[in-house]
Amino acid sequence: MKINYFRQAWSSIKQEPVVSAVSLAGTALAIFLIMVVVMIEEVKTAPFAPESNRDRWLVQKYASITNDSWGTDNSSNGGMGFNLVKQVFYRMETPEAVTAYTVTPSTGLFSVPGQAPFCAEELSTDAGFWKVMDFTFISGKPYTQEDFEAGLPVAVLSESTARRLFQTSDAAGREFQLNYVTFRVAGVVKDVSNLATASYAQAWIPFTSTSTADFSWCDYMGPLSVTILPRDEADVPAIREEYDRLFAELGDEAKINGWKFILRERPYTQEVTANTPWASVSPDMSGVYRRRIITYLILLLVPAVNLSSMTHSRLRRRAEEIGVRRAFGARRSVIMTDIFLENLIITLFAGMLGLLLSLGFGLIFGGTVFAPGFGTSIESTGISLGILFHWSTFGWTMLFCFLLNLLSTGLPALNASRINIVNALTGKR
């Protein structure tokens, strides 16, 4: 019986090659576009190295603060100062790890003696960064907590930066100048895609090795963001409780000078972080989901109505066959299921074609399509199949194919199953 579905699907393609080609193209096009939209969302939220823990981490990219003397509706919003990080995040005991790093990479001047300096992006971090992120070291190792606390000028370089400086990636232990300060290479890691928005850079240094940590405004604001890594999902409520308690304690101290923290439901999951770009605006995930559902509905409904019209026409041609089957005792539900499954085979085939097209499109045009909104680079770099394709991507494709098939075949199949046997056999409509 199962083979029959394939035979029937193939025979229906052969009978109506033009209409079948149009149906296949329509389905593939719909799935292609839907999957591009899914990928645009997934690259912002799905885990990939070195951000392999995106699915469980909590992010506080920005903080918000106000002062009694500012009146209502006034606030300062941006990165956090080192003292806030120390008094809240470094005191947390529940998470597996916590890291603080500058909100965005900054451009530094890299050089070795005898070579013209060049600009590259460096991210200032703490030592916890290497526990939260999942970099692949090809030489040396990360800088340690001791290096961080001592403010030693040590660095981890990306493979391409190491090659540019030393013409080799095996550069651990060698020295270079960054902003006219001599740094020692602690390790070299594989290049990172700038779609890894929290961890991307071409070099990483302890923020205690520069004056970064001294920069502060409004007593508690500064250049830092924080990522908290829970051991597992179950830890999150306890982490939020600890977060609230520590912020309340700091709030008591801040109150003396009129400061008041605005928490804006922070820290956020990766998905909320990706959809809350402005520091001064609280998340609106229901709005995000609403817009997403409307987009998917339009992308599904329009081709579904199209395909439905064609399926309806095709089934009218098979009225005699359906009439014979009904005359020999086939139940309506069996007729409906058969039509649905035959079409599902065609839909799945076209859907896979659409998925492959979307992956190809992502790999070729991803540089501009997926480029993160807030960043320093013109184009996305390092886009690979590993970033674009996850099993969830395949799952979404299957789901959308099923929905598209349900929407486009459901009503025609129901109408076909209700066909009057005598009329069908005598060729009347």
Add this chain to the structure above:
Amino acid sequence: MKRKLFRQTANEWQNNVWLAIELLIVSVVMWFVSDYIFTNISIYTSPRGFNTDHCYLIGYRELNDKSPDYAGKLNKAERSANLLRLLELLEKRPEIECVAMGQNAYFYNHSNSGNHMETDTFNTGNYYFLRRLVSPDFTKVFRIRGANGESPEELAEILRNNPRSFLISDNAFSHYGINHMKDFIGHEFTSHATNDTLVLAAAFIPARYDDYNSEDMAHSMIFTCSPDDYIYLNELVVRVRDNMDHNFIENLMKDAPTTLRSGNYFISSVQSFDDIREIHQRDYDADLRNYFIGAAFLALNIFLGLLGTFWFRTQQRVPEIAIRKANGATRSDIFRRVISEGELILLLVTPFAAAIDWGLTRMELNTYYHGTYFEPVRFISCLFIAWGLMALMIFLGTVIPANRAMNTAPAKALGEE
């Protein structure tokens, strides 16, 4: 002929109802997309009020005590003198026209500062102004012009000669129905952000926030500080002479380690405003691009849907077409009939689509522009754009089946029958 067309369309109602539903949905979405694209292109192409061609953002930093070149811990006066000297070194370069500094000031910048202004006759309440703290030549770098015809140079001189003065965008109080600020020139305003009093010296032509935000969203003020306080600013921008952009970044970075250093200050990067603009507007560009792609997708769907349905339909109607031809219908009669069927369905659904579109404007779900969601001219224009696009796709989708029908040989078709 027309009555026959209606009757034939009605006879095929089962199939046509699908087409009508599709055309209705697509018509509404197409109108929404047209409205979005129409307003965004209108904003994009309207005057920006500033100019970033030949402009560059220069990254600068101070050495720390780990550098062998560290000049030691300097006091404010020494740091200030060093920074002013760095500005002077830049200004002396032949390719540089002017140099300015700022704090959350340059255009296409994600970091903003806000302010509330109050004067004895008027209080802006909680209305938020963009606050650009700059050195006077900022107006020269970005070619900001006065609302009363002042040149960028004259605005720079006003700021330089009156450090306690400020400039404001001419539309600053449009929110309150005041379209020009000239009546307020010379008035003292309390600046809540700096907690001091400034005198309004001139109004400038509204400088938009970026290419995608209209001037209504960019009420801003520009004020300055003493050169001694430039050390508290954090942005350094330059304008390069019109024909001297070539290799500007490479040449500047080549000289940066040797000739462009002053005390602890050094230059760490240079970025063109073309790049800054592109990065800042990436999300907006992506949105606009996605709307275009969405519209193309819907148009292609109409094409495929019509092609598939009418291909089928003409196949089924071969004997009927043959009889009509045998009775004297010309090839173009047949062609017109097939094409007209699709266009008729579109014509029939258009009033319903227009009603839904109007409902969307009432619910304020479309794009906000010129202070409203509904402008009759915009509404009707977008309706026509959507309708025209769909009519074109219907024509393209039915032209192949229509051509096929037109070429039906009556004798052969009826012979088979």
